[in-house]
Amino acid sequence: MGSHGDEPGIGFHYEMEAHALGGMKPPAILHAATAGAAEVIGRLQDMGTLETGKYADLVVFDADPLADIRNTRSLTLVMRGGQLFDADTLDELWPVPGKRLAPWFANSEGDAQWLPVK
Numbered sequence: 001m002g003s004h005g006d007e008p009g010i011g012f013h014y015e016m017e018a019h020a021l022g023g024m025k026p027p028a029i030l031h032a033a034t035a036g037a038a039e040v041i042g043r044l045q046d047m048g049t050l051e052t053g054k055y056a057d058l059v060v061f062d063a064d065p066l067a068d069i070r071n072t073r074s075l076t077l078v079m080r081g082g083q084l085f086d087a088d089t090l091d092e093l094w095p096v097p098g099k100r101l102a103p104w105f106a107n108s109e110g111d112a113q114w115l116p117v118k
Contacts, residue, residue, distance in 0.1 A: 001033045013072050020069045029069050057081065 001015060012033070019029045038048025047055045057080045063071035075087035084094040092098045 001029075001037045010073075013070075016069050016072055026066045026069045030065060059087070 001012070001019075007014060016029050016033055019032065020026065024032075035044060035048040038044045038046070045054075047057075050056065050058070057078075059072075059075055059079075060077035061071055062074035062076050065071040077093070078085045078087050078090075082095070083092055085092055085100075090100040092100070
């Protein structure tokens with residue numbers, strides 16, 4: 001499982017949906033996207049499942065992906081590196097609540113300003 005950066009963010013969801021279109025069932029897809037992927041890259045001892053001592057980056061959904069794999073798009077919360085974020089805004093909710101900082105490439109209004117290629 002891996003979107004290879006073709007469509008950052010949504011590409012991984014597209015890949016899971018493609019597996020479902022090919023006949024794979026949601027539990028197998030979720031395994032391939034988590035423990036299976038970690039095992040393939042030799043990191044199952046560190047990540048891929050929720051266990052004591054492992055990295056605990058995770059996502060929380062509004063809808064059950066076991067019922068329909070497209071429900072992985074219903075992200076509500078994201079935890080990364082011990083910080084909890086609102087999935088829609090990426091504002092930090094815990095441990096220190098705060099608004100997401102504008103990316104380095106944004107202007108003062110928060111709009112992206114891409115520089116032309118010369």
